[in-house]
Amino acid sequence: MxxxxxxxxxxxxxxxxxxxxxxxxxxxxxxxxxxxxxxxxxxxxxxxxxxxxxxxxxxxxxxxxxxxxxxxxxxxxxxxxxxxxxxxxxxxxxxxxxxxxxxxxxxxxxxxxxxxxxxxxxxxxxxxxxxxxxxxxxxxxxxxxxxxxxxxxxxxxxxxxxxxxxxxxxxxxxxxxxxxxxxxxxxxxxxEPSPNVEHGGKPSVQKEEIEDEVASEEATARFGLERYLQEFLRDNWSTTELADEWRLYAEEGEPEAGFEYPVKVGYIDLLAHHREEDRWLVIELKRGQGSDGTVGQVLRYMGAVRRELAEGEGTVEGLIIAHEASDRLRYAVGETKSVGLQLYDVDFHLRQEEARR
Structure with missing residues (x-):
């Protein structure tokens, strides 16, 4: 044993x-x-x-x-x-x-x-x-x-x-x-990893992370449907710009393997593979965690994909998707060439239905 x-x-x-x-x-x-x-x-x-x-x-x-x-x-x-x-x-x-x-x-x-x-x-x-x-x-x-x-x-x-x-x-x-x-x-x-926990076991939250979290909460309050972004991307992948180059990872018996893909160090929000080249894309949605936590998380998952799936072959890239980006997030991503950043908008309209006579 x-x-x-x-x-x-x-x-x-x-x-x-x-x-x-x-x-x-x-x-x-x-x-x-x-x-x-x-x-x-x-x-x-x-x-x-x-x-x-x-x-x-x-x-x-x-x-x-x-x-x-x-x-x-x-x-x-x-x-x-x-x-x-x-x-x-x-x-x-x-x-x-x-x-x-x-x-x-x-x-x-x-x-x-x-x-x-x-x-x-x-x-x-x-x-x-x-x-x-x-x-x-x-x-x-x-x-x-x-x-x-x-x-x-x-x-x-x-x-x-x-x-x-x-x-x-x-x-x-x-x-x-x-x-x-x-x-x-x-x-x-x-x-489940806890990136914001110090050796003493107590949460260590920086002031800038609190500001990021507050900003995120305010954005969510403005439009509550944003919390369904992960499911939306999964269900409507073919309609996104990402689908031109990437397909959500799938295996026999696992048609949705790329959704919340489990690795040793947690769950990847979305995992995709290039349509023509041996390239992997780890997609993480920025929620309430601080900018440093978001970048660290996507790098951790990229390392897991490299070891558990790519096995030393091909390349592994990361992508953070957020509603808005602070300078802290932009600076962190800018120094990490293998990680990209994209912002999304949510568009929702109501129109008056004319009464039938």
């Missing part, structure tokens, strides 16, 4: 036995209820007959009690119910190797990504299949137990390797895969 694996199990055990947020406790407590309700739907025979309302009910957090956001893919997943039934039936069939059926499902069912496919597998085979999503991916990377993959590995091959690690971790701390998945949220918070 490696030292990294031992450290990982220690941190997971601490999360398992220590105090947990109420939401995490509720997720863990809901296990039997959810498995009893949805487990019977995800068998090879029953999946071939599943009704649309039965399947979509599972995707809502209020019913699965565990995973939010799965319902975003409902329009794509249910656009061809026969294709969905066939893909589900194959996905949950234990007679076929896990890697092969997982790959087949994400290739042949529109909208089937890693988070949805592995959540279904967890409910169908709770003792054998763990969940791979952004949160568990970040947790595995932060704990240094993320597996390495062969170049060109299929989605299923990657998931099978990840699942092996999840099984070993659950066994090492004597818990089930459902509970392990719930614990990633706790571990996620414990491993």
């Amino acid at each position: 490696s030292e990294a694996f031992e450290r990982a199990t220690e941190q997971i055990y601490d999360a398992l036995t220590g105090p947990k947020p109420d939401q995490v406790e509720e997720i863990i407590a809901s296990r039997d209820e959810v498995l009893e309700r949805f487990g019977p739907l995800f068998t090879p025979k029953r999946a071939r007959e599943i009704e649309e309302h039965e399947f979509t009910s599972f995707l809502h957090f209020r019913n699965n009690k565990h995973w939010s956001g799965l319902d975003r893919s409902i329009p794509h997943l249910t656009s061809d119910m026969e294709q969905l039934r066939e893909g589900l039936s194959r996905l949950v069939d234990p007679s076929e190797p896990l890697a092969e059926r997982a790959t087949a499902a994400v290739r042949h069912v529109k909208g089937m990504g890693k988070a949805t496919a592995t959540a279904i597998l967890q409910v169908a085979r709770p003792d054998d299949c763990g969940v791979w999503n952004s949160t568990s991916g970040h947790g595995l990377k932060a704990l240094d137990v993320w597996p390495r993959f062969e170049h060109g590995a299929t989605f299923g091959e990657r998931y099978a390797r990840i699942n092996d690690v999840l099984l070993r971790l659950a066994d090492a701390v004597d818990t089930d895969l459902w509970t392990l998945d719930a614990l990633w949220g706790v571990i996620d918070e414990e491993n």
